[in-house]
Amino acid sequence: MKDTMAQPVIEAKGVNLVFQTGDGPVQALKDVNLTVGKGEFVSFIGPSGCGKTTFLRAIAALEHPTGGSLTVNGMTPEEARKKRAYGYVFQAAGLYPWRTIAKNISLPLEIMGFSKVEQQERVERVLDLVELTGFGRKFPWQLSGGMQQRASIARALAFDADILLMDEPFGALDEIVRDRLNGEVLKLWNRTGKTIAFVTHSIPEAVYLSTKIVVMSPRPGRITDIIDSPLPKERPLDIRESRAFIEIAHRVREGLRAGHGDE
Amino acid sequence: MKAGPVLGVLAVIVALWYAGAVWLNAAWTYDQAARNGTVVTFGGLLADTMAQERPVLPPPHQVVAEVWKGMTAYNVTSKKSLVYHGYVTLVSTFSGFVLGTLLGILMAVGIVQSRTLELGMMPWAVISQTVPVVAIAPMIVVLSNSLGFGDHLGVSNALVSKTIIAAYLSYFPVLVGMVKGLRSPDQMQLDQLKTYNASEVQGFFKLRLPSSVPYLFTSLKVGIAASLVGAIVGELPTGAIEGLGARMLIGSQFGSPIIVWAALFAAAALAGVLILLVRALETVVVRRMGVRG
Numbered sequence: 001m002k003d004t005m006a007q008p009v010i011e012a013k014g015v016n017l018v019f020q021t022g023d024g025p026v027q028a029l030k031d032v033n034l035t036v037g038k039g040e041f042v043s044f045i046g047p048s049g050c051g052k053t054t055f056l057r058a059i060a061a062l063e064h065p066t067g068g069s070l071t072v073n074g075m076t077p078e079e080a081r082k083k084r085a086y087g088y089v090f091q092a093a094g095l096y097p098w099r100t101i102a103k104n105i106s107l108p109l110e111i112m113g114f115s116k117v118e119q120q121e122r123v124e125r126v127l128d129l130v131e132l133t134g135f136g137r138k139f140p141w142q143l144s145g146g147m148q149q150r151a152s153i154a155r156a157l158a159f160d161a162d163i164l165l166m167d168e169p170f171g172a173l174d175e176i177v178r179d180r181l182n183g184e185v186l187k188l189w190n191r192t193g194k195t196i197a198f199v200t201h202s203i204p205e206a207v208y209l210s211t212k213i214v215v216m217s218p219r220p221g222r223i224t225d226i227i228d229s230p231l232p233k234e235r236p237l238d239i240r241e242s243r244a245f246i247e248i249a250h251r252v253r254e255g256l257r258a259g260h261g262d263e
Numbered sequence: 264m265k266a267g268p269v270l271g272v273l274a275v276i277v278a279l280w281y282a283g284a285v286w287l288n289a290a291w292t293y294d295q296a297a298r299n300g301t302v303v304t305f306g307g308l309l310a311d312t313m314a315q316e317r318p319v320l321p322p323p324h325q326v327v328a329e330v331w332k333g334m335t336a337y338n339v340t341s342k343k344s345l346v347y348h349g350y351v352t353l354v355s356t357f358s359g360f361v362l363g364t365l366l367g368i369l370m371a372v373g374i375v376q377s378r379t380l381e382l383g384m385m386p387w388a389v390i391s392q393t394v395p396v397v398a399i400a401p402m403i404v405v406l407s408n409s410l411g412f413g414d415h416l417g418v419s420n421a422l423v424s425k426t427i428i429a430a431y432l433s434y435f436p437v438l439v440g441m442v443k444g445l446r447s448p449d450q451m452q453l454d455q456l457k458t459y460n461a462s463e464v465q466g467f468f469k470l471r472l473p474s475s476v477p478y479l480f481t482s483l484k485v486g487i488a489a490s491l492v493g494a495i496v497g498e499l500p501t502g503a504i505e506g507l508g509a510r511m512l513i514g515s516q517f518g519s520p521i522i523v524w525a526a527l528f529a530a531a532a533l534a535g536v537l538i539l540l541v542r543a544l545e546t547v548v549v550r551r552m553g554v555r556g
Contacts, residue, residue, distance in 0.1 A: 087458070088455065091451075097553070098552035
């Protein structure tokens with residue numbers, strides 16, 4: 001991994017983020033240091049309130065750190081957003097019910113001013129990429145939850161951002177669908193070489209997908225462990241029964257427990 | 264089978280109505296009998312209360328007969344035709360509805376986009392609806408007659424005043440519904456647009472406006488009925504000789520409740536038809552927007 005880190009894609013140095021609430025300030029992130037290299041698949045795992053989603057939102061310039069420095073492709077998150085550096089996949093697919101799948105995917109393209117022809121080409125391409133070929137003319141309600149989430153991933157991919165930010169994208173789906181989509185995300189990552197930042201609650205999901213696992217703990221939100229995964233890039237589903245996998249999962253669990261210990 | 268409950272309720276209403284007609288019209292029958300020195304039998308009472316010329320409460324068949332006569336007995340352009348009066352009311356209902364809807368949508372857009380406009384306009388919009396329309400209608404009539412907008416527009420001043428009154432009543436439900444509809448997108452959807460670096464205007468047209476469509480139609484159904492009420496109220500103080508409202512006024516001035524009731528029924532039927540029209544439009548739009556159902 002080290003050789004790909006010439007220019008970090010995401011670099012956080014001493015990031016602090018304090019929310020001002022009615023009950024006084026809440027420290028959502030405390031002294032977060034993290035470097036993510038190009039092409040890495042980094043997962044953020046931790047209990048609710050550990051700041052994993054807040055950190056992802058800060059990368060997307062949806063939240064603003066109150067201290068430290070955070071850069072995306074060497075720029076501020078706002079500048080990176082203007083350069084279309086990332087696509088963001090939310091927990092809910094959030095497809096517009098009045099648009100077909102194809103029109104939903106071309107929504108960001110319309111906003112960014114791509115030509116009609118190019119919109120069509122790109123929609124076709126990303127539909128292939130998430131294996132929804134031929135579903136462009138369907139409306140969202142005609143698709144299952146898993147397919148809708150795939151369409152929302154396609155939408156995030158449509159404008160060719162190098163970074164994919166995913167906030168518990170499969171959290172609302174059942175285990176079986178989730179397993180399949182995890183496999184597909186890995187395939188997608190292999191094929192496109194994108195840098196993916198992925199927030200999850202699930203230890204197996206984090207270990208299965210990631211090259212780097214960031215374990216976080218709450219009050220204040222902080223990083224308790226960063227694990228570089230020794231698993232190979234090719235990951236069949238049964239890798240989850242391998243010794244290496246179980247050892248990493250164990251270390252993640254330990255990290256989560258340690259974070260809770262000092263409550 | 265769906266019609267069952269509706270017809271059941273209708274039967275009860277009709278039965279109560281007939282009973283009420285006998286009860287309320289009996290006084291006249293007894294008066295007449297006392298004057299003529301005759302005795303009223305039960306059968307005579309029933310027959311007489313069903314067929315008085317100026318009943319206190321006209322029984323349903325008299326009203327239906329009057330409506331039927333009003334619709335078929337005269338040329339539709341005649342001042343005696345209910346179709347003619349209905350048409351006059353319909354025109355001002357529509358013009359008021361269109362004006363009110365546009366006004367409501369524009370105000371809602373302003374209120375959603377600007378906090379200042381919300382603080383400045385919303386209280387006045389609410390206050391406007393607490394003023395009784397019967398109080399404000401005569402003033403609107405007088406003002407539009409003296410300002411003579413209609414003369415500039417090439418329409419009657421009566422139409423202008425009725426349009427304004429109908430719009431006054433119908434803009435409010437549209438305003439309230441549209442404010443709610445334009446604010447219906449959730450935070451996640453708004454954040455998503457932010458990640459695309461979308462402008463306010465793009466967010467408005469691509470997300471807020473389409474999201475508001477279901478709310479708009481709910482409001483339009485309330486709004487069109489309110490417009491009809493406004494148009495009719497607008498016909499009362501105008502000294503108008505046209506329209507269902509004028510018909511009601513004439514009926515009550517000439518002591519002929521049957522005419523009032525017939526006009527009332529025509530207005531109710533008109534309201535029903537208008538709401539069905541809005542619903543049909545809704546079905547078409549919703550289907551074109553691809554939403555199930």
